[in-house]
Amino acid sequence: MGAAENGANAAKVEELLGALAEALARGEGVTPRPASTYRLQLHAGFGFDAAAALVPYLDALGVSDLYLSPVLASAPGSTHGYDVVDHARLDPELGGEEGYARLAAACRARGMGILLDYVPNHMGIGPWNAWWMDLLENGPSSVHAPAFDVDWTPLKSELANKVLVPVLGDQFGRVLERGELRLAREGGALAIRYFDHVFPVAPRSVPLVLRHGIERLREALGPEDPSLQELESICASLEKLAPRSETRPEAVAERAREKEVAKRRLAALCDASPAVRAFVDENVAAFNGTPGDPRSFDLLQRLLDAQAYRLAFWRVAGEEINYRRFFDVNALAALRMEEPRVFAEAHRRVLALLRDGAATGLRIDHPDGLYAPAAYFRRLQACYLAERARALAQARGTALENGAEALLLERLFAELEAGRLPARPLYVVAEKVLAAGERLPEGWDVDGTTGYELLAAVNGLFVDPAAERALDALYARVAGGRQDYRRTVEEKKRQVMSSSMASEINMLAHRLSRISETDRRTRDFTLNELTRALVEYVALFPVYRTYVTRRGEVDARDRAYVEATIARARRRSPLVDPSIYDFLRDVFLQRYPDGLPEAARGAWLEFALKLQQVTGPVTAKAVEDTAFYCYVRLVSLNEVGSDPGRFGTSADALHALLAERRARFPGSLSASSTHDTKRSEDVRARISALSEIPGELRAAVSRWGRVNRAHVRRLEGRTAPDRRDEYLLYQTLLGTFPDGGLTPGTPAHAEYVERIQAYMEKALREAKIHTSWTHPDEDYEGGVRAFVAGALASRTFLRDLGALAERAARAGRISSLAQVALKLAAPGIPDVYQGTELWDLSLVDPDNRRPVDWAHRARALEAIQAELARGPEARRALARRLSAPDALAGGEAKLLLLAEGLRLRRRERALLLEGDHRPLAAEGPQAGHVVAFARTLGGRAVACAVPRLVVRLQDQGGGAPRWEGRLPLGGLAARWVDVVTGTVHRGEAPALAELFADFPVALLASE
Template identity: 50%
Template sequence: MKGTGLRIPLVTYRLQFNAAFHFNDAREIVPYLHELGISDIYASPYFKAYPGSPHGYDIHDHNCLNPEIGSPEEYGEMVDELKRRDMGQILDIVPNHMCIEGQGNAYWMDVLENGPSSPFADFFDIDWHPVKQELENKILIPILGDQYGTVLENGELCLCFDEGSFFVSYYDHRLPVIPKTYSHMLTLGIDALEEELGTAAPQFQELLSIITSLGHLPPVNEQVPERIVERYREKEVVKRRLWSLYQNSDAIREFVQRNLTLFNGTRGNPRSYDLLDALLREQVYRISHWRVATEEINYRRFFDINSLGAIRMEDPRVFAETHRLIFELVASGNVSGLRVDHADGLRDPEEYFRRLQSACFARLYRFPREETESAGEGDRDAEADVHEAYERVMAQDPLHPPFYIVGEKILLKGESLPDSWQVFSTTGYEFANQVNGLFVETSNAKVFETLYTRFLQHRIDFRDAVYEKKKLVMQVSMSSEINTLGHYLNRLSEQNRHTRDFTLNSLIKAIVEVIAFFPVYRTYINDLDVMERDRQYIESAVGRAKRKNPAISDSVFDFVRDMLLLRFPETLDAEQRQAWLDFVLRFQQITGPVMAKGVEDTAFYLYNRLVSLNEVGGSPERFGTTLEAFHGLNLKRSKQRPLSMLATSTHDTKRSEDVRARINVLSEIPDLWREGLTRWSRQNRRHKIIVDGKPAPSRNEEYLLYQTLVGTWPLCGNGDDDFRSFRLRIREYMLKAMREAKVHTSWISPNLPHEDAVLRFIDLILDDSSHNAFLRDFSSFQTLTAACGIFNSLSQTLLKICSPGIPDFYQGSELWDFSLVDPDNRRPVDFSLRRAALDDLLRREAEHGPLETARHLLACRRDGRVKLHLIRTALAFRRDNRALFESGRYQPLTVEGCLQEHVCAFLRSFNGVSALVVVPRFCSRLTGAGGALPLGMELWRDTRVMLPRESALLRYRNIFTSEFLTPAQGEQGLSLALGELLAAYPVALLDRGGA
């Protein structure tokens, strides 16, 4: 669009790279993806990650390709294959955090060895002066499986020596030792060594010289630049000398090994570990039991994951260092777009995206330097040129920045992407919820609520569950972050005579309550000008917190509100005002993780009324999406962000699109669902076990299990290996679901008796022996949901392809995919099966024509080829009519007749070209229990799609069947009969032809 640098994808396809799917594997399927209609692959992170990473988000090195995925040469071959077909690549990048587990993160290892004097000490978001004074200038490392003393005296911590360096080993962890403390190991028993070698021995003299050099090393908290440089230089010299001495002197080698044995102690003799204990106390880090992280960790993490340390991306040096390879890939054209992971974790997402866009712009248009790099006088002129040119481009078209970047951002009800973010869109979670909700029968909300409540024998209110679970997360997972924020607020309260009497406990309590009621993931205040949108969110949260906590003085909440809204007292100076803003920025980085953990990872596993609605970015308390709301959201997107990414399945979704499509059918048949639940609960009651005085599984867990079976039931039937694999997947999913819900068990404190009882229950009810009445009954019930789920899935797929935005497909979802939440959705995809299916489809279409091919695939719809056919055909049409879908008008169409509520129809038009989209919904009421096809005049009767006046004298061609239809003129205007539109195929995409 603007020159040659900007590439807008037509259709994206997500690929999950890991040790089981390499660059070579991706290269091999590029021809298949191109034939399918994909324009750009959408790659998961493939920079060097923790060994064995299944997803790539635990990055060790941003500037190195992951060797487990392939070599640079293999990467180049993949890129070349893409370029040969004019295909692009959107890369998922991780700017918020790095993996700090293992030995692969050189930055983190340097910090552990050199402490606050490390050049990377400010690279990570570490609080070197935390509330706990014992951690002053130290980092808490919560990696131990038991209490520190127990682990130490069990001999699990081992002091080792290699290549001139001492380090402490704990299983896969390798922690460097401060070089200055090497003297402890090199002086122990030195008198005996002197007696053995003699004072004048060269090797003994060299050892003494090394010890002297160690004594002169500057300390780890040194801040004078010249002394830091000296320390780095001299410690490496010492290591080389020590390694050479160790290798060339048997006596020194035996001396070091003997001392290592002494330091590592003798199991059964607690005092023998005193040496190692004393050494560890002098290190930059304090090793602790992993549970200690909840309350005392002093580095910011990704959510509550100790192994993922947050990095300070707001620092230009950190930005430049972690984006070097990314910008090389952009400049070379290997990467044509970026997907930014967890944008809400950044201190200032708006500034990050501006910097990222500007840097990509500089590379694409061959400016000599981008603004984040250090520059001389001449380079500063070039930097100014970049900035001026970039601002000129943005001023011309604010909706289309110079590089295709999307940000992972979860938008809740009524929330919009901030206009100031220089991105094309989010990654499409909101569309997934919009289109999914369209297939939920909203009129049955009260019926379903009553049904759910009666089955549970108690009521669960979703908003109450969110409030309680967010507070639980702050208590059991993130209390350290909350306490730190509370102490920060307490110091600020001391600055004013009107607030200094607020107690620390009351301030922490107020923070917890406000965050628990926060209505969105976060606000985006980054200067003294607070947007009205953010003000409303803060006022709402504080107001609800006040009403919930009458025992806490309103003045405390008012202070928190004024702090978050930057309503400064007049007495504050500039430095104090900056401290207030810093508090707000810290607060904003906490609300998102609390929301994610409390809602997505907890409440979504507790509130199970209709779990197809429990999706990332969804609002399960709202029972579906009305047709009017769906059209309204499409219209809004077409005007505001017409090149948004549209997703239906992602690596983050709790259930695949096809699973949700099946479960949605339950909303249409509440009576059948209630009857089934009653029978199954009675049939399976004998399989429950009493644990802690209550039957396991609980009724809520049982309710979730039956819905999960509805969504995932295999099409292959039972009794074979596939069904046994299915049973194992259900076991694994339910175990995860129970632990995430944190009611009867959890990840932190597994309740094994309860878990075992539930897993046994699953094994028994899914026993595929002939006498299992439940299995026969349930298998019969799910035939309706499976049959209608097929039509739901086809409908939502076509809506995704034709709605305003850029459709994204998750790997493997072009055939039926009944995956659950990760890691289930990361199972290997059988691309050979898909390639063969596409080849057969094309062959059949060439031999028998579009109509007979469509009828054949519909008759064999259980094998999934009908979905592949829909995708390939619609994407080919989209490729031939790109401007129509990227820039075309979106016009909702009225449907008249007795089945009008069963139809979603709209028109896309641009410069005389138009396409009509028609899909059915709520098919169970159309097809009946027999599973008939929702086709033909006999079924649709008088139902008609009303067309604009300009459609007169034009014919429409159904691209799936090549049937031609001519609008009929009636009293209400021009229209097409649904029975003709859907005569041979369950969805319609019509190309408007000539007269």
């Protein structure tokens, strides 16, 4: 490109940047922050058109933005969409491009936005994923090899330039000799089939099949036959292809082109020549061998050995797999989003939706899995602005050439870095789990998180801290001794690192060993010593990951975590040479010794970047998918983002969190139930209420142990269930027991038993104590299934269970309303999970993805709106009627509160998105049972007051809390209106009895 052309491009880009800056200053192109979101789980049975049909109902509910599970093409039959197989297409099973266009139009017609769940960290792999199939066919020489995080030089030399694919149901030799691996011809391509799996045959190995016994064909046709010559020519062209270790771009492109030419030629030859077709198909049959004749499979093994993949027994994945996965899920391969071309290809379709207004924001799934999250979010914002700039250029009739495109993106990065453009023009929230006391990294160009930290804090408000000792004693009795949660997490991290993620740890340890060998002061560290130190470090690391940058920068936050963890590991490992931990610390914090060569510094940095991609998955598997099912003191605390070792949340701690949220990330979602929560908000609230009656819980657990003893199965040296699993079951039943009870022999009873059995099976396997996903123990699982069925068939047990469950539910319903009110008024954006506008007693997925009765909810909302339309007195009467103790079980009170709160969010959008957070303190003997705060902006105010720990108050009031005391409102307004009841409150300190007279919670707006 000449200097003149460069100059013209630069001038064009600068002009475009000026126009973009002016548009952004007018608010054009800055995606609006939602007032609220409503999450829908899409799948083949509930796609885009079904979602569009709900838009009128959700609009009437007050929702501002639809929040959709992943919409890009996923593996056929996917029920969640996180196994994306094609970033360029909208999922045809959901309705494809046309269906999505109808949904977007329905939302646009009602002024609603669409928040999309986007998955950058990984893809679903299989025959539907063209990128993955190309990788398997061509190895490092694949056009798409840069997309996947594959270690092409792994510890096992036999896997050099190969991908380990652990899909076989048995040892490789047994599978092969049973004839389960079959070679097949599909047109001009050869493939290996294993039941539903398909694996391409590497181009350079195809001649092994085509040339096998070719003398027969030569004798039959004669050496001058054109068909024979074409076949030999095809073989020669394939043999001349660059080897799969070749990664030069021009060689990769030539290989990709020529292999497809050869496939077309072979297909045409087989169509044109019956003799060649018969010869090739006979060879295919010969390669497939004969079961019972082991030597007949030698040909197929030789062919398989020549591939860019190695098929293996699925159980070897934990130790030998050499592609990075999503956690330990073999079917989800991690992507290298740090590569600009990979990023561009993976985001092209979703950025076009955002550019065209068919989507208005993104929820980014699992950014902790990314190589460099901060850089990813900066690139996402820059590429979004690039799309806006292209749209401006098109409107002006200006064309951007390739050189100008690259320059535009470069300049956008610079403008964002310098702060001359809005830092977050695109609304983005990150699914980031924050440990207790952890803050979201400063350098992320996001509006906030998906809200796990708020969920955990609000959830803890309804746990009585005074009950901790009593529940500790009860849990010690059922668990057979005291169990420390932090030690449990450390133990489970070690378990994960020695099993499902052993390969990742082995890879890191060998990297560290190679680094140690480069310095005479560290070369005597043995591999075993380094591995032990690494495992200890990861086991003790207190958060999911650090964020060392690709430039080797380590911020103060991460430095403090690393230093503290190294110090603790050193204390815990008296037999390990302390200097090993000093070495590990220095490598991670990039403290290079004098004279370290540049290449060695690169190895240090690469180790640090790889290590922080491993600590997150290890922690997630050990905590959310293991420890949460092993440590069951009070399982309402076992929630994503929570620390079950911390017994509840104080009001002061909640206010501190809300104040920081308002100051730093007010665009965060305020979630209470999500597709990832272990229990719904309503189940958690009911279980938390048990903390207020620990004596009753202890007595009930003792009674039920005696009543159900006959259902316990005696196994060799143990019982099924053991006492801890039985205690988990009782908490689960108390949290999910249907309002109105159960009658054995009815369909509802059978469905409930099946749900609980399915949950317990998942819980047992996740705990990995008596059984697991990889090694199921049918005897133990069968014993627990029988126990659940036997216990729930007993009318005596059901009556006793139902009585305590209803006692917990009465308090839990009040707590659930309080959670809704808090998230409606708190800094952040209230997020509603599908169906939870009424009571929802769901457990972890797939239980929380059961079909929702939308018609029932729509009818209930219409009835409420009809009553509200009758005027103020009807409004107040409706609120009283729906929230009366006997009527609360219906759930319409929750729907009423949510609908009125969401409408308030629409009316007071700026106030509730940007307003200050002011804690309010109640006065009087019940002050500790009230949490309250106000939001203020420009002379307007909204106040929220909710009860907590209400069991004793209900007992004293004969079912409904009896209130004493007042709530000073800080002189913010002289007159307030309760948005639910319509009640007008005057004065600066209304009585609590007045605030909660007509409804269990108060959501007030100043007049």
